[in-house]
Amino acid sequence: MRSKHRMNVLIFVVLIHFILVSLLFTVVAFSATEEEVSSKQIFDLQQIVDEAQPGDTLVLAEGNYLGPVVINKVLHIQGSNQVLLTNDSPEAAIMIQAEGVVVEGFNIRQNYVNESAAIVVTADEVGLKDLNIQTKGYGILLRDADRGTVLHNSISWLRTKNIKTGEKGNGIDLYNSHNNTIEQNKIQNMRDGIYLENSRQLKILNNQLMGSRYGIHCMYIDGSEIIGNLGEYNITGAMIMGVRDVLVSNNSFLKQSKNVNAQGILLYSVQNSVIEQNIVEGNRVGIYIESSQENQIRENSILRNFIGIQFVHAESNKIHDNDFVSNVIEAEATDSDANEIEQNYWDSAQGLDLNKDGISEIPYAINPFYQELISKTPAFQLFFQSTGMTFLSSMYTNNQESWTKDSSPLMKMSIDSISKPPPSSTEKGNISETTFMLLITSTLLITSVAIIFYSGVSKS
Amino acid sequence: MKKWSMAFALMLGIFLLVGCGQKKYTPQAINEDVDVCVICNMQVKDDAFATQIVTKDGKNLKFDDIGCMNEWKQKNGVDHIGMDYVRDYNDKEWIQFSKATYVYDSSFRTPMAYGIISFKVKKSAEDFVHEQGTGQILSADELSNHTWQQSKDMMDMHMEEGMDGDMHEDMNMDHNGTN
Numbered sequence: 001m002r003s004k005h006r007m008n009v010l011i012f013v014v015l016i017h018f019i020l021v022s023l024l025f026t027v028v029a030f031s032a033t034e035e036e037v038s039s040k041q042i043f044d045l046q047q048i049v050d051e052a053q054p055g056d057t058l059v060l061a062e063g064n065y066l067g068p069v070v071i072n073k074v075l076h077i078q079g080s081n082q083v084l085l086t087n088d089s090p091e092a093a094i095m096i097q098a099e100g101v102v103v104e105g106f107n108i109r110q111n112y113v114n115e116s117a118a119i120v121v122t123a124d125e126v127g128l129k130d131l132n133i134q135t136k137g138y139g140i141l142l143r144d145a146d147r148g149t150v151l152h153n154s155i156s157w158l159r160t161k162n163i164k165t166g167e168k169g170n171g172i173d174l175y176n177s178h179n180n181t182i183e184q185n186k187i188q189n190m191r192d193g194i195y196l197e198n199s200r201q202l203k204i205l206n207n208q209l210m211g212s213r214y215g216i217h218c219m220y221i222d223g224s225e226i227i228g229n230l231g232e233y234n235i236t237g238a239m240i241m242g243v244r245d246v247l248v249s250n251n252s253f254l255k256q257s258k259n260v261n262a263q264g265i266l267l268y269s270v271q272n273s274v275i276e277q278n279i280v281e282g283n284r285v286g287i288y289i290e291s292s293q294e295n296q297i298r299e300n301s302i303l304r305n306f307i308g309i310q311f312v313h314a315e316s317n318k319i320h321d322n323d324f325v326s327n328v329i330e331a332e333a334t335d336s337d338a339n340e341i342e343q344n345y346w347d348s349a350q351g352l353d354l355n356k357d358g359i360s361e362i363p364y365a366i367n368p369f370y371q372e373l374i375s376k377t378p379a380f381q382l383f384f385q386s387t388g389m390t391f392l393s394s395m396y397t398n399n400q401e402s403w404t405k406d407s408s409p410l411m412k413m414s415i416d417s418i419s420k421p422p423p424s425s426t427e428k429g430n431i432s433e434t435t436f437m438l439l440i441t442s443t444l445l446i447t448s449v450a451i452i453f454y455s456g457v458s459k460s
Numbered sequence: 461m462k463k464w465s466m467a468f469a470l471m472l473g474i475f476l477l478v479g480c481g482q483k484k485y486t487p488q489a490i491n492e493d494v495d496v497c498v499i500c501n502m503q504v505k506d507d508a509f510a511t512q513i514v515t516k517d518g519k520n521l522k523f524d525d526i527g528c529m530n531e532w533k534q535k536n537g538v539d540h541i542g543m544d545y546v547r548d549y550n551d552k553e554w555i556q557f558s559k560a561t562y563v564y565d566s567s568f569r570t571p572m573a574y575g576i577i578s579f580k581v582k583k584s585a586e587d588f589v590h591e592q593g594t595g596q597i598l599s600a601d602e603l604s605n606h607t608w609q610q611s612k613d614m615m616d617m618h619m620e621e622g623m624d625g626d627m628h629e630d631m632n633m634d635h636n637g638t639n
Contacts, residue, residue: 166492166505175569198573198612213503219573220612241500242612261496261503268500290501 045069045085049077054098060106067093067108071101079106088112092120092141104129111136113159117169121145134158138169139190142177150182157189165213165235170195174202182207192217193234196224204229214239215253218246226251235259237283239266246273256283257306263288264305267314270295280305286327289314299414302327311336311404320344323413328384329371333404345410353411360411365403369396485514485543487554490522499528500572508552508577509570512545526562527574530608546578549588553580561585562598566611573610576603 045065052058054073060083067087071077071094079085083106087093090112094103101123108131110118117138119128126148133139139155142148155171171187173195174180183205187193193209195217196202202224208231209215215231216238218224225247231237237253240246253264264280267273270292279301280286286305287297290312297319302308308327309319314336323345324330330346333339343359351360370393374380383389490506497504504510504524511529513521517540523529526546533541544557560578563585568575579585582597589595598606 164492166503220610235503239502241502242610260494261501266501288501 042066049075067091068095069093070095070097071103072097074098074100076102076104078104081105081107083107084109086111087118090114090116092117094119096121096126097123099123100125102127102129104131107132107134109134109158111158113137115169117141117173118155121148124148127151128153135169138173139171139187140173142172142174142180144175145177145180147179148177148181150180150185152184154186155190156187161189165191167191168213170217171209171212174199178202181205186210187212192239193231196221200224203227209234209237216240218243221246225249230254231256231264233258235261236263236266237280238264239268240270240273241266241268242270243273244271246270247276248278249274249276250278252279252281253283254279254281259284266290267292267295274298275300279303285310288312289317292317298322301325307332311339315339321410321414325413331366331404332368332371341404341406342408343410344406345413346406349406349409351409351411358411360409363405363407364409365400365405367393367396368403369393485518487512487514487543487545488520488522495522497522497524497528497571499523499531500525502571505571506552508547508549510547511557511578512554514542514545515540516542518542525570525572525574526576526578527570527572527608527610529557530574548580548584549577550579550584555580558600560600562600562603563588563595564598564606565592565595566609567594568592569611573612574608575611576606 041063043063043065045067046069048058049069049071052075057076057078060077060079062080062082065083065085067085068089068091085093085106086109088111093108093110096119104127108118110116113136115137118133118135118140120141120143122143122145124146126145128140129151131153133153133155135155135157136159140150150172157168168191170192171190171194172182172185174197176198178200180199181203182194184207186208189211191212192214193212193216194204194207197219199221200223202221204216204224204226206228209229211233213234214236215234216226216229218240220242222243223245226238227247227249229251231253232255234256237256238248238251240248248265256262256264262284264283264286265275265278266288268290272294275295275297277299281303283305285307286302287300287309289310292314293316295317297317298321300322302322302324304326306328308324308330311333312335316338318340320343325347330348346364349360349364351364352362353359354361370389490504490510492503492506495504496502498521502524504522509525511523511526513529513532515521521532523532529544545554546557546560547553548555555578560580561582562576562578564576566575568577570576577588579588585597589597
């Protein structure tokens with residue numbers, strides 16, 4: 001009787017197990033078929049474009065299309081998830097040469113290896129929206145193309161993973177293209193996520209940039225705005241070079257630490273720009289500033305970096321109302337005078353606030369002892385925060401007037417940034433990681449219960 | 461047989477030792493994973509635009525653009541330079557700065573927009589100019605009189621010739637703020 005009951009339980013458990021495992025596989029298989037667009041018919045997109053009249057809206061039927069396509073009249077091309085444009089030729093999959101073209105909502109696969117691009121735009125006021133681009137070269141190139149919109153696209157690298165970043169192409173690449181808006185794009189594993197050169201008045205908003213060389217790389221883009229972007233696991237989050245009057249605000253650059261030259265934000269030869277309310281967390285260097293003058297760096301959260309902020313030949317910048325928390329070295333300066341550093345919060349500073357205005361009456365000078373020591377002998381990093389190191393640092397007062405100094409440090413953090421969880425990027429392609437783990441753990445649990453129940457020691 | 465190889469090894473050893481005795485400034489290969497430009501901090505790509513200075517105390521300084529190397533020389537002088545190298549545009553071979561032939565045009569795209577390309581022999585430089593239909597051939601000496609203007613400024617000057625009026629404001633600012 002008892003053994004029969006056990007048998008039933010075992011069968012039940014095994015069945016449950018099978019159901020769960022098969023469920024798991026159907027989920028995976030389902031998402032795989034979604035990826036592979038039905039391969040029955042292959043359309044010639046160029047022919048469809050040629051037959052259309054200027055001003056037409058083309059709605060592409062589901063299926064596979066072949067590139068390259070040249071669009072030289074005003075068209076609005078709409079696709080769907082089930083439309084795939086493949087291109088094996090060295091030309092771009094789509095070349096847009098007419099003003100006002102809009103292309104949106106389908107998949108593009110650029111298979112040609114090397115200096116090719118999925119989309120090349122050489123006309124003004126072009127819109128590229130909701131495209132899912134996989135490329136073995138570049139993603140989207142804009143050349144002499146003004147006032148365009150690149151919105152909500154996804155661009156990722158298609159070739160093998162173990163390739164040097166230098167051999168890849170850029171995700172979105174602008175040259176001599178002014179007044180463009182690049183918004184809500186998701187770019188992964190490219191050379192530079194967004195590369196901007198010789199273009200003015202750009203708006204780079206709310207993009208996600210992962211695993212590339214530089215998340216955003218700007219050369220000579222005066223008067224542009226870089227707002228609300230997220231960069232993770234790049235060599236450098238934002239590389240901002242040779243610009244004036246640029247606004248960099250509300251961006252998050254996290255976990256840029258894998259490379260020996262990694263930074264959250266790097267400013268080189270930047271003038272008269274504002275860097276505000278960004279979060280730089282867990283990078284090798286949080287903010288690196290070289291040969292830059294007259295910039296405002298304010299209200300940023302600089303958290304858990306190896307070096308919080310580093311100045312090299314940077315003068316007359318204003319650094320105020322930033323939070324420096326849990327950085328190994330808070331600030332480091334070489335040949336950088338006349339920077340105004342005031343009213344920042346330093347978690348390691350000991351302040352004294354007599355008149356209760358939230359500002360310490362004693363300045364905070366950053367002791368360079370540890371930094372100078374490890375720059376000569378890097379192995380001494382082993383002694384970080386050891387009692388001996390703390391003691392020696394406190395003994396060290398050499399040349400104190402030249403230390404980097406905050407004249408009036410804040411007593412409390414100005415921004416409540418710690419409690420705010422950083423935007424996460426864990427969502428995976430097919431099934432979410434949590435569902436996957438849940439399925440695995442539940443099957444394991446059921447199996448183990450069954451084993452204990454069935455073969456466990458019983459007293460009878 | 462064994463004797464011979466011993467002798468050969470010995471010879472090689474002596475050869476190497478003798479080699480070490482002389483001061484030689486050899487260029488290092490570019491490692492894209494770790495090499496950044498000493499001046500502008502950008503990753504040095506293993507391409508024909510990379511340049512290199514070997515200092516007298518044996519340090520290899522790498523640059524992503526010959527313009528950055530020029531900037532380093534302006535800042536630090538040339539007294540400490542053991543040897544300076546540029547690369548041939550066609551086969552990326554390291555060549556001495558003083559022996560190379562250069563081609564400049566503001567439309568050539570180089571990493572820091574200085575628009576200068578280097579060649580091992582003058583003939584290939586001439587071929588390149590012919591191919592591109594533009595470009596000014598310069599020797600290393602002539603390069604010292606070069607303006608070292610980045611094409612950012614050049615572009616704005618083109619604009620001056622007749623484009624949107626609202627661009628003029630940018631242009632004026634650029635002229636003050638060259639790096």
